[in-house]
Amino acid sequence: MKLxxxxxxxxxxxxxxxxxxxxxxxxPSREILAVEAHHRSGEAHAEVNALKSAYYKLTNDAxxxxxxxxxxxxxxxxxxxxxxxxxxxxxxxxxxxSHYGKTPSCASLISELSFxxxxxxxxxxxxxxxxxxxxxxKNGVKVVSExxxxxxxxxxxxxxxxxxxxxxxxxxxQRLNATTDDGIISSHESxxxxxxxxxxxDLLVIGGNSVRVDRPTLDARLVDGKAPDILIISRDKExxxxxxxxxxxxxxxxxxxxxxxxxEYKNIMIEGTSKMYExxxxxxxxxxxxxxxxxxxxxxxxxxxxxxxxxxxxxxxEDIIMWMKRI
Numbered sequence: 001m002k003l004x005x006x007x008x009x010x011x012x013x014x015x016x017x018x019x020x021x022x023x024x025x026x027x028p029s030r031e032i033l034a035v036e037a038h039h040r041s042g043e044a045h046a047e048v049n050a051l052k053s054a055y056y057k058l059t060n061d062a063x064x065x066x067x068x069x070x071x072x073x074x075x076x077x078x079x080x081x082x083x084x085x086x087x088x089x090x091x092x093x094x095x096x097x098s099h100y101g102k103t104p105s106c107a108s109l110i111s112e113l114s115f116x117x118x119x120x121x122x123x124x125x126x127x128x129x130x131x132x133x134x135x136x137x138k139n140g141v142k143v144v145s146e147x148x149x150x151x152x153x154x155x156x157x158x159x160x161x162x163x164x165x166x167x168x169x170x171x172x173x174q175r176l177n178a179t180t181d182d183g184i185i186s187s188h189e190s191x192x193x194x195x196x197x198x199x200x201x202d203l204l205v206i207g208g209n210s211v212r213v214d215r216p217t218l219d220a221r222l223v224d225g226k227a228p229d230i231l232i233i234s235r236d237k238e239x240x241x242x243x244x245x246x247x248x249x250x251x252x253x254x255x256x257x258x259x260x261x262x263x264e265y266k267n268i269m270i271e272g273t274s275k276m277y278e279x280x281x282x283x284x285x286x287x288x289x290x291x292x293x294x295x296x297x298x299x300x301x302x303x304x305x306x307x308x309x310x311x312x313x314x315x316x317x318e319d320i321i322m323w324m325k326r327i
Contacts, residue, residue, distance in 0.1 A: 199225025208234025
């Protein structure tokens with residue numbers, strides 16, 4: 001389950017409005033056959049990606065790797081599994097879905113492939129997709145629930161916030177000496193990550209001073225994605241309208257001295273440094289830090305004394321990426 005969790009966290013922030021989910025499949029001898037995750041809404045779920053990888057590992061049948069839609073992968077596995085998953089075990093951070101939406105039901109597919117047991121971290125609270133465990137059990141699959149439950153709930157937390165109303169996270173990049181100024185800090189891979197998040201965000205919030213100094217575009221060009229709407233927090237409503245962010249097509253730009261616009265959106269990213277951090281603290285659910293292994297700059301987060309619970313930490317390229325909750 002830990003492997004599934006770590007894989008899923010790599011895609012946290014990319015899957016809206018779906019949850020980030022990870023899955024691992026083990027052979028009867030406990031060999032790891034696959035560890036995969038859900039990558040993007042509308043694409044194959046974590047269980048289907050794992051089954052696709054496991055099938056290829058067991059058969060070396062490269063045709064399945066050419067299949068992209070979840071429905072095609074489902075159909076190919078059902079027609080060609082030849083009972084190879086009998087007595088295998090599947091670990092998933094979230095109860096397999098029960099319904100046929102943008103993708104077919106994962107619970108039904110797992111049942112048809114005759115898995116011996118399925119280990120589940122969190123229950124699905126989405127009424128459209130829940131009760132996958134019941135489908136598995138009715139088809140003779142042993143289900144063991146609440147494996148690493150707290151860790152899986154942390155992974156699922158943004159999704160539950162979407163269902164309740166909105167999810168707000170604060171993203172920043174800093175150097176080892178906590179500075180956030182003087183040019184680009186993060187690696188190219190980290191910046192691609194951020195653009196993937198912008199592509200699925202409804203709203204991006206930034207401070208007026210950052211807009212005036214950095215003159216940003218704040219789009220998702222590195223992934224050819226859509227640009228989110230922008231909320232600029234500023235008492236001074238006057239801006240140079242030649243700043244690139246004002247000239248991106250199909251986006252709304254608001255200039256306000258408060259955060260009331262947040263109530264109109266569901267998936268919200270705040271980008272900023274220490275001043276924006278302090279202004280937005282009452283609205284933020286989680287924090288995302290990109291830590292670069294460099295020194296430099298002159299100002300940053302040196303006057304803030306908050307503590308955090310680290311939910312996940314990983315390295316991508318040279319940067320350390322941390323999802324955190326403020327204590």
